[in-house]
Amino acid sequence: MSPKERPTAAELGSPSTDAVVDQLRALGLSLYEARIYVGLLRVGAQNGNELSKTSGVPSSKVYSTVEKLIGLGIVHSITRGSTTRFVCIEPVELVARLRKQYNEPIDFLESTLPAMARFEPTELFLNVAGLGAIREACRSIVDTATDSVNISVWGEDLRVLHHSFDSAVARGVRVWGMLYSDDAEMPGGTWLRHSYEEIVGSRVGGRLIVLVADSAEALIARIPHHGEASAVRSRSPVLTLIVQEYLHHDIVLQRAQINIGFEEWDRWWTANPDLRSLILGTALGHTG
Numbered sequence: 001m002s003p004k005e006r007p008t009a010a011e012l013g014s015p016s017t018d019a020v021v022d023q024l025r026a027l028g029l030s031l032y033e034a035r036i037y038v039g040l041l042r043v044g045a046q047n048g049n050e051l052s053k054t055s056g057v058p059s060s061k062v063y064s065t066v067e068k069l070i071g072l073g074i075v076h077s078i079t080r081g082s083t084t085r086f087v088c089i090e091p092v093e094l095v096a097r098l099r100k101q102y103n104e105p106i107d108f109l110e111s112t113l114p115a116m117a118r119f120e121p122t123e124l125f126l127n128v129a130g131l132g133a134i135r136e137a138c139r140s141i142v143d144t145a146t147d148s149v150n151i152s153v154w155g156e157d158l159r160v161l162h163h164s165f166d167s168a169v170a171r172g173v174r175v176w177g178m179l180y181s182d183d184a185e186m187p188g189g190t191w192l193r194h195s196y197e198e199i200v201g202s203r204v205g206g207r208l209i210v211l212v213a214d215s216a217e218a219l220i221a222r223i224p225h226h227g228e229a230s231a232v233r234s235r236s237p238v239l240t241l242i243v244q245e246y247l248h249h250d251i252v253l254q255r256a257q258i259n260i261g262f263e264e265w266d267r268w269w270t271a272n273p274d275l276r277s278l279i280l281g282t283a284l285g286h287t288g
Helices: 015-026 031-043 048-055 059-072 091-116 131-143 155-170 197-204 237-260 262-270 273-287
Strands: 075-080 083-088 125-129 148-154 174-180 190-193 206-213 217-224 230-234
Touching: 015 031, 031 048, 031 059, 031 075, 031 083, 048 059, 048 083, 059 075, 059 083, 125 131, 131 148, 131 155, 131 206, 131 217, 131 230, 148 155, 148 237, 155 174, 155 206, 174 197, 174 237, 190 237, 197 206, 197 273, 206 237, 217 237, 230 237, 237 262, 262 273
Parallel strands: 148 174, 174 190
Antiparallel strands: 075 083, 125 230, 148 206, 206 217, 217 230
16 A cells, blocks of 8 residues: 555544544553554554554654554564564454453452451441542442342433443342433333432432442432532441331332322322421422
C-alpha cells in the first residue's frame, strides 16, 4: 500500500478505534503507544513517516515511542537495505501478554492479602460518596453474594446492576427485589414494581438504594435530586437485620396492596390523616 493509499489518522479515529485506544491506555500503554499499535495493526508494516500519518502521533515522537514498544516486545523492526519498517505483534499475542501481566499479580494478591488482614470489619460503618462509587459497592456486594440478596432500587441504578443480578441468579443466589420504575426491565429473581414511586421520591427528595446480601452486609444509599449521592455500607448485625426487615416488610406490603386492589387501598390511607402524614411525609405540604 502506497503512502497515498494509507488511511489517515482521522480515518483511523472511528469510535471503535478510539475505544480500543482507551482500553489499551487503561492497561498501561500511553496514548501514543496505543495509537501506534492500532495504526500498525490496521495498516501493516510502515516506516516512521508513514506511521506518523496513520497513527496521528507527531513525527518528533514516533521513533521514541516505537523504541519503547520494541523494548516491550509489542513492535518489531524489519530492515531491508537502508529502509527500516515496523510491524506489531498479533492481537492474540498482545492480549495474552496483557492478561498474564495483570492476572498474575491479581492472583497473587487474591491469595496473600486475606492472610495479612488483622482486623474484624463486622462493626464498621463505611461512608461511600458519589453515585459511581455507590454503584460499584452495590455491584461488589451482589457479585460476592452466595445465598440471598434483597434490594430496593430505582430503574436508573438497576440498569447498571442488571448483569450482576442475572449472574447471581445463575449461580444459585436467591434474589428478591423491589423496583421503582414502570418500564425498566427486571433481571433474574423475584421482583415487584413499587406502586408509589413518585410519592416515595418526593418524600426522600430523590431516590434510594437499599441492599442486603446473605443477611451479612447492607448498604443504604440516598441519591438526592440535587447534590452528591452518599451511602453507608456495613456488616453490623443490627443494621443488617433492620435493613432486611424493612425490605421484607416492603415486599409484603406491596403484595397486600396488589391483593386488596390499589383503588381500595388508596381510599383507605388517604381517608386517614395520620396515615396520609406517614405515607406522604414531606410531600404532604405539596399535595394538599
